[in-house]
Amino acid sequence: MARPVLLLLLTACADPLDGLTVVGSDPPDLPLDGLDAPWRDRFDAGDALFETPFTSAQGLGPLFIRPACASCHADDGRGPGVVERMAGPPEVLPHGDAVRPQHTAGATQGVIAPADPRVVLTQRNPPAVFARGWIEAVDADALFALEAAQAATDDGVSGRVARVAWPYAREADTRFADHRPGDDALVGRFGLKARVATLDAFTADAFHGDMGLTSAWFPDEVPNPDALVDDALPGVDLDDETVLLVADYVRLLDLPARAPASADGEALFAAVGCAACHVPTLPTRADHPVEALAGRDAPLFTDLLLHDLGDDHDDGIVEGDAGPSEWRTAPLVGLRFFRRLMHDGRAATVVEAIEAHDGPGSEAAAAVAAWRALSHDDQRVLATHVSSL
Numbered sequence: 568m569a570r571p572v573l574l575l576l577l578t579a580c581a582d583p584l585d586g587l588t589v590v591g592s593d594p595p596d597l598p599l600d601g602l603d604a605p606w607r608d609r610f611d612a613g614d615a616l617f618e619t620p621f622t623s624a625q626g627l628g629p630l631f632i633r634p635a636c637a638s639c640h641a642d643d644g645r646g647p648g649v650v651e652r653m654a655g656p657p658e659v660l661p662h663g664d665a666v667r668p669q670h671t672a673g674a675t676q677g678v679i680a681p682a683d684p685r686v687v688l689t690q691r692n693p694p695a696v697f698a699r700g701w702i703e704a705v706d707a708d709a710l711f712a713l714e715a716a717q718a719a720t721d722d723g724v725s726g727r728v729a730r731v732a733w734p735y736a737r738e739a740d741t742r743f744a745d746h747r748p749g750d751d752a753l754v755g756r757f758g759l760k761a762r763v764a765t766l767d768a769f770t771a772d773a774f775h776g777d778m779g780l781t782s783a784w785f786p787d788e789v790p791n792p793d794a795l796v797d798d799a800l801p802g803v804d805l806d807d808e809t810v811l812l813v814a815d816y817v818r819l820l821d822l823p824a825r826a827p828a829s830a831d832g833e834a835l836f837a838a839v840g841c842a843a844c845h846v847p848t849l850p851t852r853a854d855h856p857v858e859a860l861a862g863r864d865a866p867l868f869t870d871l872l873l874h875d876l877g878d879d880h881d882d883g884i885v886e887g888d889a890g891p892s893e894w895r896t897a898p899l900v901g902l903r904f905f906r907r908l909m910h911d912g913r914a915a916t917v918v919e920a921i922e923a924h925d926g927p928g929s930e931a932a933a934a935v936a937a938w939r940a941l942s943h944d945d946q947r948v949l950a951t952h953v954s955s956l
Contacts, residue, residue: 601859603858625780652666673799706852831952835941844930850863867900877892878926
């Protein structure tokens with residue numbers, strides 16, 4: 568369902584611009600153009616489920632973070648929910664590295680960070696969900712080509728394709744799981760460290776980790792201090808179709824429309840090195856099962872590769888194929904809807920986000936240096952361009 572919104576762009580320069588630029592009605596929760604009736608029906612059904620708060624009688628808990636998908640992804644955007652993660656010795660984190668403070672269905676306590684100096688607590692902002700179907704549709708061959716091209720340069724940028732296994736109880740839908748021919752490992756695309764290969768798995772993961780809702784992908788309840796192995800709804804909480812409908816809703820969301828890009832801003836974006844990782848467009852698979860996503864150029868502004876952002880972004884967590892300071896290049900599509908930037912929301916403006924890419928060991932250090940060498944006027948042009956994405 569379309570929900571017209573009036574949004575404000577992020578301030579795009581260290582010295583404030585002349586007020587904030589108002590963006591008109593641009594609802595991001597519209598389906599792809601040209602969907603046939605069966606896909607459109609799945610989109611509408613998934614949309615309703617996405618908005619639905621679950622209760623303990625429906626399997627919520629025993630631990631959870633939020634009760635509905637929309638609680639973390641309001642208007643399909645990046646918030647208001649956040650997730651806290653912990654790094655520390657396994658013996659002080661017996662219930663995993665995720666903070667799950669809410670409890671229900673017989674649980675008496677949630678999981679919170681222990682008062683132990685060895686535990687480091689970090690925040691992760693949820694991703695937007697619009698344009699995720701385009702990310703899933705990107706041709707894996709294009710990502711391996713980018714990996715090879717970056718490895719051949721001497722600019723310090725050398726991303727790599729995340730290679731992930733399929734650890735879930737339910738088999739992968741081979742229509743959407745992509746890999747290099749002859750390779751058992753799938754291409755990771757979703758999650759801040761690209762640990763998940765498909766939207767089906769990502770949706771099941773969110774139901775499980777954020778709401779405590781079990782499914783064929785995750786049939787066991789999350790570890791909890793009460794050692795509960797079930798909740799108020801005995802057995803597996805969600806049928807396959809519920810998970811797949813929500814996944815299809817996310818898969819079929821269209822790209823948010825935007826005003827024509829600034830030619831000067833685009834040129835500066837490339838000149839300073841932003842486009843090396845935040846690649847403006849990526850090709851989608853010609854054989855993608857959703858015709859509206861097949862054989863297209865997706866304007867995502869990411870290479871979907873893992874990059875080392877250095878010591879300042881080391882959260883102490885190894886996740887999938889990614890090390891503690893490695894992060895998948897964030898897609899900048901729809902950035903104008905984001906209230907905070909970077910994986911942990913540390914930046915309130917585009918300028919703060921650019922500066923946050925610097926630091927010891929960061930692959931983006933050279934790009935930040937090139938940004939700092941720009942004239943003040945060119946910095947304004949570039950930051951305003953990024954704010955419009």
